[in-house]
Amino acid sequence: MTSSLGSTDAIRVAVSTVIFSLRSCADGDRLMLPLVRRTRDPHLDMWALPGGWLDLSENLDAAASRTLIETTALKPSHLEQLYTFGDVDRSPTRVISVVYWAMLRSDHVDAHRAVADAPENVEWFDVDALPALAFDHTSIVEYALWRLRNKVGYSTIAAGLLPDEFTLTELREVYETVLGRRLDPSNFRRLLEGAEELVATDSFRTGKHRPARLYRHEALSVQSDR
Amino acid sequence: MTSSLGSTDAIRVAVSTVIFSLRSCADGDRLMLPLVRRTRDPHLDMWALPGGWLDLSENLDAAASRTLIETTALKPSHLEQLYTFGDVDRSPTRVISVVYWAMLRSDHVDAHRAVADAPENVEWFDVDALPALAFDHTSIVEYALWRLRNKVGYSTIAAGLLPDEFTLTELREVYETVLGRRLDPSNFRRLLEGAEELVATDSFRTGKHRPARLYRHEALSVQSDR
DNA sequence: CCAAAAGTGTTGCACCTACACCCATGT
DNA sequence: ACATGGGTGTAGGTGCAACACTTTTGG
Numbered sequence: 001m002t003s004s005l006g007s008t009d010a011i012r013v014a015v016s017t018v019i020f021s022l023r024s025c026a027d028g029d030r031l032m033l034p035l036v037r038r039t040r041d042p043h044l045d046m047w048a049l050p051g052g053w054l055d056l057s058e059n060l061d062a063a064a065s066r067t068l069i070e071t072t073a074l075k076p077s078h079l080e081q082l083y084t085f086g087d088v089d090r091s092p093t094r095v096i097s098v099v100y101w102a103m104l105r106s107d108h109v110d111a112h113r114a115v116a117d118a119p120e121n122v123e124w125f126d127v128d129a130l131p132a133l134a135f136d137h138t139s140i141v142e143y144a145l146w147r148l149r150n151k152v153g154y155s156t157i158a159a160g161l162l163p164d165e166f167t168l169t170e171l172r173e174v175y176e177t178v179l180g181r182r183l184d185p186s187n188f189r190r191l192l193e194g195a196e197e198l199v200a201t202d203s204f205r206t207g208k209h210r211p212a213r214l215y216r217h218e219a220l221s222v223q224s225d226r
Numbered sequence: 227m228t229s230s231l232g233s234t235d236a237i238r239v240a241v242s243t244v245i246f247s248l249r250s251c252a253d254g255d256r257l258m259l260p261l262v263r264r265t266r267d268p269h270l271d272m273w274a275l276p277g278g279w280l281d282l283s284e285n286l287d288a289a290a291s292r293t294l295i296e297t298t299a300l301k302p303s304h305l306e307q308l309y310t311f312g313d314v315d316r317s318p319t320r321v322i323s324v325v326y327w328a329m330l331r332s333d334h335v336d337a338h339r340a341v342a343d344a345p346e347n348v349e350w351f352d353v354d355a356l357p358a359l360a361f362d363h364t365s366i367v368e369y370a371l372w373r374l375r376n377k378v379g380y381s382t383i384a385a386g387l388l389p390d391e392f393t394l395t396e397l398r399e400v401y402e403t404v405l406g407r408r409l410d411p412s413n414f415r416r417l418l419e420g421a422e423e424l425v426a427t428d429s430f431r432t433g434k435h436r437p438a439r440l441y442r443h444e445a446l447s448v449q450s451d452r
Numbered sequence: 453c454c455a456a457a458a459g460t461g462t463t464g465c466a467c468c469t470a471c472a473c474c475c476a477t478g479t
Numbered sequence: 480a481c482a483t484g485g486g487t488g489t490a491g492g493t494g495c496a497a498c499a500c501t502t503t504t505g506g
Contacts, residue, residue: 060312086286
């Protein structure tokens, strides 16, 4: 309340984002996230979460979007504040990091990775095989994973990892990848068919077997969360 | 990532706390929170959440505890980060507010209010009858209330509003006050008797009728949340 | 016709809700 | 004794997990 107004000059505010996405693999999909190799001295050459300094005339959400575009060149399908980390010893200088987490559609990831002008020092890592990270970013990623797995249980955000249209089986496989366990196809269907955010289209995905109805993820304006 | 390192000097980091507590009233208890009358110019004389500037060598949690002690002179039974608010227009100068929420034991509140050296410009308000608040503090309180009511559903934090020992009926009344609806006594008992954090003591509260067993809230070291 | 995925039906269990009922105490 | 809150028992409902079953396609 009182005190030290003058001593705050040295505190800087950063915004970082944990960006989740999927990559098809031999044994199903893998949950991946992009990391940036540091080019400056605190933890030079180590991998870190994408992020940057908060601009003076920029909302927090906008800063998260901007830094995301700077690294992935794409807008995420879901962006949400995670937590603010501000321990004194988390960096040599005093830095408060407002951390967001995001979901990227898999088709956007593929497009991004194919493009040559992708930032050179960005690389995608399997969440189960991360390198040592700079600062406290390892525990930040763990917390983001916990939140993702938690939220998947009571919402349809996981659809944000898929393209615009998808089958229920594809969506179930996403859930299985995120949660790390198999789900019963019939029960999964009933659970998600009841969800308001999921709308059935008239199209079908034809494949080796019986065609599967395509669904679309309807972003409802109602937000229960912040 | 790149850009404007120099422009961040003007961003200041504040820490505020929404402190919930109970006060006995004619018709049961009321949920209250302390507000501070502003003594400076942005929103001079309006009521605001207790808080202050983050010190350079102080963790976020520590800053929340400190500002809490400065206004209530007591440690809360539960203190948890709520959200970080950083919209550009929420204050005339650029201020990022890391907001916490806390629960105060009712006996501590009573003790505090009896003491004369309580800060002069602090007053307790019913959450359902708040005055106009400074900055975006009204929406912050609303969000904190939402989180409190939400968390009460799957944890025993509400016991943090009661003294060390309490009967299940007292705890149920707290839940009823927080949630704003009546709960079935017998079902409430079974639900909370299963909770690990609640331990039965050998003492009983003697009153007008059959003595009620006293319970104690065991703060488990496991924390599912952050 | 067969394999395999899409989609439906059914049963059983766990949990929650409502409410009837007994227990212990002060007056 | 009786009013009142403390505490237990129980029946009905809901929702989910497990799994048997039918449908529809490609080969």
